[in-house]
Amino acid sequence: MNLTFSPEEQAFRAQVRRFLADALPGDIRERVRLGRHLRADDHLRWQNILSAQGWLAANWPTEHGGPGWGPVERHIFDEECAAAHAPTVVPFGVNMVAPVIMKFGSPEQQQHYLPRILSNQDWWCQGYSEPGAGSDLAGLNTRAVREGDHYIVNGQKTWTTLGQHANMLFCLVRTNPDAKKQAGISFLLIDMQSPGITVRPIITLDGAHEVNEVFLDNVRVPVENRVGEEGQGWTCAKFLLTHERTGIAGLGHAKQALRHLKSLASRIEHRGKPLLALPSFRLRVVKAELELMALEVTNLRVIAATRDGGAPGAESSLLKVRGSELRQELSELTRRALGPAALPFFPDFLHGDAPLDDANAQSASASAQYFNRRKLSIYGGANEIQKSIVAKTILEM
Amino acid sequence: MDFALTDEQRMLEETLTRLVADQVSPTQRRAMLDAPRQAPSTLWRTFAELGLLHMPFSEAVGGLGGDGTDLMIIMQALGRGLVPEAYVAGLVLPGQLLALTANSVQQTRWLAPLLEGEHQLALAWQEHGARYDAFAVSTQAIKHNVQWRLTGRKDVVLNLEAAAAYLVTARLESGKLGLFILPAGTPGLSLHLYRTMDDQAAGDLTLDDVTLPDENCLSEDVSEALIDVLALGRAALCADAIGAMEEACDQTLAYLKDRKQFGLPLATFQALQHRMVDMHLHLEQSRSMAILACTSLSLPADERDYKIAAAKAYCGESARFIAEQAIQLHGGMGMTEECHVAHYAKHLVMFDHYLGDSDYHLETVSDQLSVA
Structure with a gap:
């Protein structure tokens, strides 16, 4: 066994690092570094740069225009992006619906949608959760009734991330209310411009407009926009969720957050000494360091298994649980490190374009991010759900 | 990779x-x-x-x-x-x-x-009152012409009874740490034999003006070699603990599936499922740390010792967690001598103490924490 990257992999890392240093616009880097929300245009500018480089669709095979990277390259790329304060690629198109279209979509759907994702022409959002169906996703009630060449869709979706910018929605709908829970679901691609769609913002506890409610009121969707067979939606949904959980440990982000925390805590003074010398604080940083070391090796184990032909299975649940816990702890420690400086809340600066003096700007996002990071143990299947998945699939309880 | x-x-x-x-x-x-x-x-x-x-x-x-x-x-x-x-x-x-x-x-x-x-053989490196510090040695070795005379006491020497000879660290007049080999039965040695908490044979070794020929001196400056060997031992112990954690988890899981209460197998209760998953998470994260430790042995000493200390600290805490959960999930059975998992629990707690516990190793990581 060895834990070292090959010379080729190290050269790849250097190449990614050089690219990020040259190509990432300074204003975007600064917005990410300060924890400010990105505008739609910021996302698009960066994703167009990645697209031109051929690196937008990191997970895609070359036949569809991906760079042909393996799991190791993807891991290195993610890690370097986080370290460079590059925006996370909006995943709903390129990382979520695209693999479903590749696996279950018709040739026409593939030819139409995949190039548009690759060129950032379409902005996708996700219609999964409903007010009555969160972790129990299969309990969804949005109805689609066939009427000739169309489905008439009625219902409500929620937690639709960045839906305010999207022009396309992939959506789980119930096409057969009489079939058993999972069997009556279909997977539809819906144009957000369709009459009957209303998007309403949900403001989260950090003041951000990141998620939305989407109301569907007699929305007409052409039958050709169904992916896979009618009633096969749950298969697509499960397939998509395994992709959603890949890389969900957010290790690159955790590493960056720990680096930032250590640097902060050695500059901030507590009674004339660096905060990092305060034993109770230092111990928590040390424990976070250990957890990160363990998580990194576990992540490499999963990556190596995937590279050697295994499928990411329940280990991704493990990574999700421990990774989210670690990132939450790091956001807590960062907030504590700043102390009183973490108290002021500047929503117009964080979520808009309002200016702010430099001293406040440097610490403005800490509390908002701490509250925002609570989502990590809730989304993508709450950590309790993950534990039940491990209990069922690995431990067969 | x-x-x-x-x-x-x-x-x-x-x-x-x-x-x-x-x-x-x-x-x-x-x-x-x-x-x-x-x-x-x-x-x-x-x-x-x-x-x-x-x-x-x-x-x-x-x-x-x-x-x-x-x-x-x-x-x-x-x-x-x-x-x-x-x-x-x-x-x-x-x-x-x-x-x-x-x-x-x-x-x-x-x-x-x-x-x-x-x-x-056996290695006598630990002394009374020095906790896990291998360099807080008060056993003395003084050279008289071609002979050495050793006086002092070594505590909790594992494998003392079975050993044909004991490797003993002692402070020299030079101030350096020396290493000697003392055949069992050498006059001036007395042994107080006992078992550790997990039934391993051990004992205290008292040296009362033990006389040794020069050929029994292995080193007059053993510090560096001792650090290397302790690192090796700690990495090995982490791997041993992984094996014991695996088995403690397997036995606990089997028990949960087998044992019925309220008419149902314990494995169907969600509170117990999640506890079992927590044990599994601790095991898998610790396995990663043990791999890190065992693949670090050929690294430069500083880097090696940092990673091995991190692994020993992490595995030590997980070992204790898994030991406690294994007993808890076995209920009253877990409290008995007859229950095999109880012996794993004892071995896992012993592991945390042996060659430095998690507090000892956390301190090492803390002292060497890189801030860059």
């Missing part, structure tokens, strides 16, 4: 797992623990025949030149079976110190028979 085992390593793992399953059932283990300790056991002789005793030593001293992964495979299998043989205390620690310090005459006398399974 590669986590796969070679064909030879897979064979080693299979052979050893089979051997342990055949020869170390709970009843056989009890009998081995109760047997007289002086002569090497049948199992130890089998280890010798299989080359397991040669594995962790370099070819230069007659070993097989196994690496950290080989050591990990061996230790994990031994930990899984809770094998009552002093592989670390009686072979790896003293043997590696001999390999690093002994001259060829001393190696022929002490190391060669060790690798052949003809005798075992």
Whole structure:
């Protein structure tokens, strides 16, 4: 066994690092570094740069225009992006619906949608959760009734991330209310411009407009926009969720957050000494360091298994649980490190374009991010759900 | 980056797992623990025949030149079976110190028979009141012409009873740390034998003006070699603990599936499922740390010691967690001598203490924490 990257992999890392240093616009880097929300245009500018480089669709095979990277390259790329304060690629198109279209979509759907994702022409959002169906996703009630060449869709979706910018929605709908829970679901691609769609913002506890409610009121969707067979939606949904959980440990982000925390805590003074010398604080940083070391090796184990032909299975649940816990702890420690400086809340600066003096700007996002990071143990299947998945699939309880 | 085992390593793992399953059932283990300790056991002789005793030593001293992964495979299998043989205390620690310090005459006398399974040794590095600090040594060695005279006391020496000789650290007049080999029965030595909390044979060793010829001095400056050997021992112990954690988890899971309360198997209760998953998460994260430790042995000393301290601290806490949960989930049964998992629990708690507990190693990580 060895834990070292090959010379080729190290050269790849250097190449990614050089690219990020040259190509990432300074204003975007600064917005990410300060924890400010990105505008739609910021996302698009960066994703167009990645697209031109051929690196937008990191997970895609070359036949569809991906760079042909393996799991190791993807891991290195993610890690370097986080370290460079590059925006996370909006995943709903390129990382979520695209693999479903590749696996279950018709040739026409593939030819139409995949190039548009690759060129950032379409902005996708996700219609999964409903007010009555969160972790129990299969309990969804949005109805689609066939009427000739169309489905008439009625219902409500929620937690639709960045839906305010999207022009396309992939959506789980119930096409057969009489079939058993999972069997009556279909997977539809819906144009957000369709009459009957209303998007309403949900403001989260950090003041951000990141998620939305989407109301569907007699929305007409052409039958050709169904992916896979009618009633096969749950298969697509499960397939998509395994992709959603890949890389969900957010290790690159955790590493960056720990680096930032250590640097902060050695500059901030507590009674004339660096905060990092305060034993109770230092111990928590040390424990976070250990957890990160363990998580990194576990992540490499999963990556190596995937590279050697295994499928990411329940280990991704493990990574999700421990990774989210670690990132939450790091956001807590960062907030504590700043102390009183973490108290002021500047929503117009964080979520808009309002200016702010430099001293406040440097610490403005800490509390908002701490509250925002609570989502990590809730989304993508709450950590309790993950534990039940491990209990069922690995431990067969 | 590669986590796969070679064909030879897979064979080693299979052979050893089979051997342990055949020869170390709970009843056989009890009998081995109760047997007289002086002569090497049948199992130890089998280890010798299989080359397991040669594995962790370099070819230069007659070993097989196994690496950290080989050591990990061996230790994990031994930990899984809770094998009552002093592989670390009686072979790896003293043997590696001999390999690093002994001259060829001393190696022929002490190391060669060790690798052949003809005798075992013990390392006396710990002193009363010094907790886990291997350098807080007050045992003294003073040289008179061609002889050394040693006085002091060493605590909790594992494998003391079975050892043919003891490797003893002592402070020299130069202020440096010396290393001596004392054959069992040397006049001036007295042994206070006992068992540790997990039934391992151990004892205190008192040296009352022990006289030794110069040929029994292995080193007049053993610090660096001692640091190397303790690092090796800690990595090996982490792997041993992984084996024991695996088995404690497996036995607990089997019990939850088997035992019924309120008309249902315990495994159907979500509170218990999630506890079981937490044990599993601790195990898998610790396995990663043990891999980190065992693949760090060839790194420069600073980097190696940082990673191994991190691993020992992490695995120590997980071991205690898994031990406590295993007892809790077995309910009243887990409290009994008869319940096999209780012995794993004791071994896992012992592991945390042995060669420095998690507080000791957390301090090392804390002292060397990089801020860059």
